Each structure stands twice: as C-alpha cells, then as structure tokens.
Amino acid sequence: MGEINIYSNTETQRRPKQTLQPEDGKPKPLIRKVSKMLRDNKNMEKYYEPRAVSIGLLHHGRDKLSLAERHKLKLAELFITENGVDVIGLHSKIQTKIVRLKQCYAEEDVKRVNISDENLAEMLLIDGFALLHYICYASLGNLNDLKNIGMDMEAFSQDLFLLENQLPDEVLDDIMTSATKGGANMRNLIDKFIDQTVRDIRGSPLTSPSPQQQQQQPPPAHLLQLLRNRLVGDDHHQTDEKTKTGKQQVGRVNELKSAGIQLKSGTSEGSLRDNISFASGTLTLPCLVVNDSTASKLLNLIAFEMSPDFQNDSQVITSFIFFLHSLIDQPDDVKELRKAHVLINNNNDDDAVAGSDVEVARLFKEIGSSDVGSIPEAYLEVKELIQKHCEKKWKTWMTLFAFAAAATALLVMSFSSKFGAPALN
Incomplete structure (x- = not known):
C-alpha cells in the first residue's frame, strides 16, 4: 500500500518476537478462507x-x-x-x-x-x-x-x-x-448497525439483549461473529437437546401440508435458536428475508460455523438453513412459506414474486448440493414430533380406509343376501 500512506515520520521499531495469547485467555476463531x-x-x-x-x-x-x-x-x-x-x-x-x-x-x-x-x-x-x-x-x-x-x-x-x-x-x-x-459512543453505533442488519435478515427487529446478556457473550473475533451472536442469542453453552445428532427427516412443505400440518411465523423477538417448534399440528418457524444480500450473509455465517477452529458445537445457522432446505424442493413450497410469512418478499409485483419463488427454491437446492460433510441434525426433537404426527395421520387414514373397505364389503354382502344370487341359466 505504498501509494496509500496516511502516516508521516513513523519509524519502524525493532520489536522482540511475540508469543502473545488472546487477551481474554480463550482462543478465537481465525479469519480464514471459506472451506x-x-x-x-x-x-x-x-x-x-x-x-x-x-x-x-x-x-x-x-x-x-x-x-x-x-x-x-x-x-x-x-x-x-x-x-x-x-x-x-x-x-x-x-x-x-x-x-x-x-x-x-x-x-x-x-x-x-x-x-x-x-x-x-x-x-x-x-x-x-x-x-x-x-x-x-x-x-x-x-x-x-x-x-x-x-x-x-x-x-x-x-x-x-x-x-x-x-x-x-x-x-x-x-x-x-x-x-x-465520539469514540466512546462508537460501540453503540456498531450495535445499532448490527441491529439494522438483523432486521434486514429477519424482516423485523429483535428485542435488544440486556447489558448483562451482552456481558455473558464472549468478545467477538470480528463483525461477522458479532452478527451471529445477535441472531443466535445465548450461545455460550455446548450442544443441547436441539442440536444432538440424528438422521430424522421431514418432508417438503406441501407434503407436510397434505398431512394436515400448518405453518406459522414465529415472534420477531425470538432468536434462530429458540424460534422453531412443533405443537398441535403447527410448525412454527422464524421469519426470514431471502434475497442476494441476506443469502450472502447467511452463507458466510455457515462458512464461519464450519471453520475448523469455530469454538462451539452449536452450529445454529447451519442447522437452521439446512432445516429450511429439507422443507423446500419446488417454488410452490416457497410460496406456502411466503403465505405463512415465514419467508418474506417485499416486492408487490406478482410476476416478480413468482420469479423470486423460483430463485429461492433454486438457492436452497444449491445449498443442499454443497458438500458440507457432517452437519448437526438440529431440531431433532421437532423433526421427531413431525414424523410422529405424520405417522399418526397415516395410521388414521389407513384405519379409515380399512373401515371404508370393510363397510363396502358388508354392504355388498348385505345386498347379495337380501336379493339372492342371480340365477344361472
């Protein structure tokens, strides 16, 4: 940067080789290339x-x-x-x-x-x-x-x-x-900027963390980690029930809809960690704005969580995006999520919205095609509840089908008994 020199009369000092550790005593994730x-x-x-x-x-x-x-x-x-x-x-x-x-x-x-x-x-x-x-x-x-x-x-x-x-x-x-x-106020301005960025991703502002909650969070390594902290919320603990390993699968949105499952947008105050649930046939999901800008942020958050020195077992962003990927296969899945205000598109043009649904479906297909290796099977409890609901619904339909078949057979038998078998010539 020889041509960009805003310093003058600065002498290069001879310095001993340093082997300093991070000031808080805890290793921080490195700034590195995407895997x-x-x-x-x-x-x-x-x-x-x-x-x-x-x-x-x-x-x-x-x-x-x-x-x-x-x-x-x-x-x-x-x-x-x-x-x-x-x-x-x-x-x-x-x-x-x-x-x-x-x-x-x-x-x-x-x-x-x-x-x-x-x-x-x-x-x-x-x-x-x-x-x-x-x-x-x-x-x-x-x-x-x-x-x-x-x-x-x-x-x-x-x-x-x-x-x-x-x-x-x-x-x-x-x-x-x-x-x-104004240097003393700049940290507040950074927090405000992060709040604005979270609003752009979530479609509405989240409840600001209290000073005590902010103190509990480890100091961020950089701006991207600060954004993750804000989206995820309390994340200083290790893997919990929601992020244990497993292979439970859920169907795409329209398959769940056929099983009688309704979609609902969660409260704007909830973090991505806590705002996914399933109860009484309703799947509640965080609202999310999906466009090129938010896609870039979310994918870089995934890349951050997948860094080899990421100091946390809870890959919440990765888990959430791949949970959405499991729900989305076709543009009509995106349309249903948009109708439920889970995915947000601020464009009022019907053709543009339909085109956006196609692009969002394509984006999630591309995410799913990424070779991410082993990812946490997050929200396993939610997936198990969905699976049990679908199995129960399937058993109910099978029972009704069997009942209808039995009723039909009884009617045929009753008809035959009443009118007798046809005479044979």
Missing part, C-alpha cells in the same frame, strides 16, 4: 467473494478491487478528521501488537500475502478507519452524505459480512479508544 468443500460449488462462489472492497488481509492487493483502495482512503481521511485520531500514536500501538494481530489470520494466508509488519499495521488501520466511518454513517442514516466518495455503498455493506473480509475486532477497539471525538 474448499463450500467453494467447490461454483454456483455459490459469488456469495463468498468481495464485490467492491477488500477488508483485512485475505483479499489485499487484488487487482479487481484496486479502485476501492482510493475510496477507502477517502473514508479513512474523513474518519480521522471528524473523530480526532492520533494516527502516529495509533500506528505505533498497532505495530507493538502486530504479531498477535497476524495470529488472527490463518498462518498460510499471512505467508501467501507476504506483507511487511509495518505495511500490515498501516493496512489494518486504513481498513478499520473506513469500516468504522461507514458503520457510523449507516447507523445514523447518513449514507447519502458519502455519495461523493464514489463507493458502491450497497456492495460495500454486503462485503463487510464476508468471512474472508473480516478485520480483527481488537483493531476496531484500539481505533475507537484513540478517537477523541
């Missing part, structure tokens, strides 16, 4: 690649994203000016912990990019400045004020939640601490 088994599905690759901007190490220096480097620099300069940041002191601080920050990325990616420690510190700060400036303006509804920068803000917003495009949260913390004008 090969997900990337091998060529139809899905577009959901993992940045469209407009590189954030962090993994896509640094890519030619197709070079234009955005100038846009990021403009955002960074605006952030510095508006927030009173001591750039020289902050750069020095980041350099003193650069070894630990490199350990936030997979070692093979650090070697592949081959960037000096000083340039890496500079790059992390420019990306952090640009990221925070965008988030602050987006959370306050002031993105129109950034139009003159030339950045595709919609693409920028989507790129922020790619697994391969994450920035260590520690960098953002250091920047916010350094900002003398």
Whole structure:
C-alpha cells in the first residue's frame, strides 16, 4: 500500500518476537478462507467473494478491487478528521501488537500475502478507519452524505459480512479508544448497525439483549461473529437437546401440508435458536428475508460455523438453513412459506414474486448440493414430533380406509343376501 500512506515520520521499531495469547485467555476463531468443500460449488462462489472492497488481509492487493483502495482512503481521511485520531500514536500501538494481530489470520494466508509488519499495521488501520466511518454513517442514516466518495455503498455493506473480509475486532477497539471525538459512543453505533442488519435478515427487529446478556457473550473475533451472536442469542453453552445428532427427516412443505400440518411465523423477538417448534399440528418457524444480500450473509455465517477452529458445537445457522432446505424442493413450497410469512418478499409485483419463488427454491437446492460433510441434525426433537404426527395421520387414514373397505364389503354382502344370487341359466 505504498501509494496509500496516511502516516508521516513513523519509524519502524525493532520489536522482540511475540508469543502473545488472546487477551481474554480463550482462543478465537481465525479469519480464514471459506472451506474448499463450500467453494467447490461454483454456483455459490459469488456469495463468498468481495464485490467492491477488500477488508483485512485475505483479499489485499487484488487487482479487481484496486479502485476501492482510493475510496477507502477517502473514508479513512474523513474518519480521522471528524473523530480526532492520533494516527502516529495509533500506528505505533498497532505495530507493538502486530504479531498477535497476524495470529488472527490463518498462518498460510499471512505467508501467501507476504506483507511487511509495518505495511500490515498501516493496512489494518486504513481498513478499520473506513469500516468504522461507514458503520457510523449507516447507523445514523447518513449514507447519502458519502455519495461523493464514489463507493458502491450497497456492495460495500454486503462485503463487510464476508468471512474472508473480516478485520480483527481488537483493531476496531484500539481505533475507537484513540478517537477523541465520539469514540466512546462508537460501540453503540456498531450495535445499532448490527441491529439494522438483523432486521434486514429477519424482516423485523429483535428485542435488544440486556447489558448483562451482552456481558455473558464472549468478545467477538470480528463483525461477522458479532452478527451471529445477535441472531443466535445465548450461545455460550455446548450442544443441547436441539442440536444432538440424528438422521430424522421431514418432508417438503406441501407434503407436510397434505398431512394436515400448518405453518406459522414465529415472534420477531425470538432468536434462530429458540424460534422453531412443533405443537398441535403447527410448525412454527422464524421469519426470514431471502434475497442476494441476506443469502450472502447467511452463507458466510455457515462458512464461519464450519471453520475448523469455530469454538462451539452449536452450529445454529447451519442447522437452521439446512432445516429450511429439507422443507423446500419446488417454488410452490416457497410460496406456502411466503403465505405463512415465514419467508418474506417485499416486492408487490406478482410476476416478480413468482420469479423470486423460483430463485429461492433454486438457492436452497444449491445449498443442499454443497458438500458440507457432517452437519448437526438440529431440531431433532421437532423433526421427531413431525414424523410422529405424520405417522399418526397415516395410521388414521389407513384405519379409515380399512373401515371404508370393510363397510363396502358388508354392504355388498348385505345386498347379495337380501336379493339372492342371480340365477344361472
């Protein structure tokens, strides 16, 4: 990033080799490439690649994203000016912990990019400045004020939640601490931005967690994990009854409908973990907006949960999406979910909605075709209840069929007895 240098008179200091552990004493998941088994599905690759901007190490220096480097620099300069940041002191601080920050990325990616420690510190700060400036303006509804920068803000917003495009949260913390004008409020603005993103995914805002609940959550490694924490809710415990292993299957939506099962949208307050249930012939599911933007976020959350160093047995997002996949085979399944307000389409054009149903069905088929290996059989209890309901319904139909057959036979016998057998010539 030689041409993008917002620092002056910064000396590279000789530093001893560091072997620092994460400050909270717990390992955090690394920022790494999406697993090969997900990337091998060529139809899905577009959901993992940045469209407009590189954030962090993994896509640094890519030619197709070079234009955005100038846009990021403009955002960074605006952030510095508006927030009173001591750039020289902050750069020095980041350099003193650069070894630990490199350990936030997979070692093979650090070697592949081959960037000096000083340039890496500079790059992390420019990306952090640009990221925070965008988030602050987006959370306050002031993105129109950034139009003159030339950045595709919609693409920028989507790129922020790619697994391969994450920035260590520690960098953002250091920047916010350094900002003398409004830095103390920036964490609140990040939370507000995440709330807005959750609303875009769920179709309505969730109940905000209490300060005590927020303290119980482990510090996120990056923005994508913060989004997952917000969607999933309380997730500091290990595998529970809802995520044990098993092979119970459920039919597609219209098969369940034939078995007398009704669909219902859950409350907007519930997390993805707690908002799936089955009782009295009704399957309750969380509402979900499905479009290219939300698909990208959800698929990157799946990629995050499938990372080899993901420190949790509860792959809630993965489990939820594959549960939906089991329900969707054809566009008419999507239509039923949409009629029940489980899947949300804000387009009022009937033809566009029908086309969207086809696209959503195609998306879930592609998700199901991904070679994800072993996934948790989540919501096993719900699936077992559905299966028992269907078996009971089937037994009821078989009983009625047998009763009807027996009644028909009795009528025939009664008719034959009353009128006698026909005479034979």
